[in-house]
Amino acid sequence: MVFHRPSSIPHPTIWHRFTARGTKLRVQDMTEEQVEPAVQLLVKYFMQDEPPCKYIGIQKYPSAQAHLEKLWRDTIKDKLSIVCVEDKPGSPVIGVNVLTVVSKDDKEEPFQTDDKIWAKLFGAVDCVSRGADIFTHYGVEDYLTAFGLVVDPAWRGCGIGKEILLARKPICKALGIKVTATVFTAAASQAVAQKAGFQDIFTITYEDLAGKGFVFPGIEEDTKHSKLMALVIL
Numbered sequence: 062m063v064f065h066r067p068s069s070i071p072h073p074t075i076w077h078r079f080t081a082r083g084t085k086l087r088v089q090d091m092t093e094e095q096v097e098p099a100v101q102l103l104v105k106y107f108m109q110d111e112p113p114c115k116y117i118g119i120q121k122y123p124s125a126q127a128h129l130e131k132l133w134r135d136t137i138k139d140k141l142s143i144v145c146v147e148d149k150p151g152s153p154v155i156g157v158n159v160l161t162v163v164s165k166d167d168k169e170e171p172f173q174t175d176d177k178i179w180a181k182l183f184g185a186v187d188c189v190s191r192g193a194d195i196f197t198h199y200g201v202e203d204y205l206t207a208f209g210l211v212v213d214p215a216w217r218g219c220g221i222g223k224e225i226l227l228a229r230k231p232i233c234k235a236l237g238i239k240v241t242a243t244v245f246t247a248a249a250s251q252a253v254a255q256k257a258g259f260q261d262i263f264t265i266t267y268e269d270l271a272g273k274g275f276v277f278p279g280i281e282e283d284t285k286h287s288k289l290m291a292l293v294i295l
């Protein structure tokens with residue numbers, strides 16, 4: 062990754078404030094102290110509820126879990142990831158989005174792993190992300206992307222995921238980036254992204270993904286498609 066957060070952007074910055082269930086909340090940069098609680102929220106609830114993780118049963122596969130956790134921890138080092146907390150000091154992390162910037166100049170390394178479960182989980186995301194070339198599609202040199210969105214189940218159902226996604230607008234503006242694009246693997250996150258203004262760029266059914274070897278048994282009872290979705294920052 063060649064992109065570095067400009068030192069002119071203070072860390073942590075509070076990017077977005079909103080109210081949900083009568084409580085004032087904010088979306089801000091993930092501080093050092095929030096890294097562990099944020100990773101633990103992802104480990105506990107993303108691995109349990111994100112449809113590909115759920116239906117492949119990642120919790121039975123420690124080595125695939127370790128790969129996913131490492132992806133999050135490595136990406137968090139880019140200092141672009143955000144958390145949602147109550148808008149007062151010392152509040153617990155209730156939502157996370159692990160963010161990074163991909164640039165046209167990044168060295169393309171084909172995804173490879175000996176781990177059969179991780180090959181399916183990340184291989185599917187890699188496959189969908191290649192469904193369209195965001196650089197060419199939008200004529201941009203870089204864009205903001207993500208590898209994990211989660212909201213604590215106790216706080217789900219009140220639009221927090223949408224607000225977390227909306228925080229990407231001021232982040233992109235501060236970074237001078239014109240587009241954010243992400244593979245949304247879940248019907249719930251696709252609905253949330255649509256509400257935040259994201260558009261479908263590439264869609265593939267889980268049936269077709271299974272035909273390519275990315276099999277998540279039973280996933281279609283929850284989610285029919287995996288989607289690359291994008292939002293242009295105006």
Ligand SMILES: CC(C)(COP(=O)(O)OP(=O)(O)OC[C@H]1O[C@@H](n2cnc3c(N)ncnc32)[C@H](O)[C@@H]1OP(=O)(O)O)[C@@H](O)C(=O)NCCC(=O)NCCS
Pocket residue numbers: 106107110111112209210211212213216217218219220221222223244245246247248249250252253283284
């Ligand atoms: C995705 C997630 C962050 C959304 O949480 P949230 O912001 O609280 O979302 P909400 O519950 O407020 O809204 C979800 C919307 O999706 C809809 N939805 C939920 N499950 C759905 C499904 N299986 N099919 C279609 N729509 C669904 C809901 O009806 C709701 O829309 P509505 O407000 O019009 O009723 C949360 O579900 C989560 O943490 N999931 C586990 C991890 C995950 O899957 N992450 C996304 C990976 S890309």
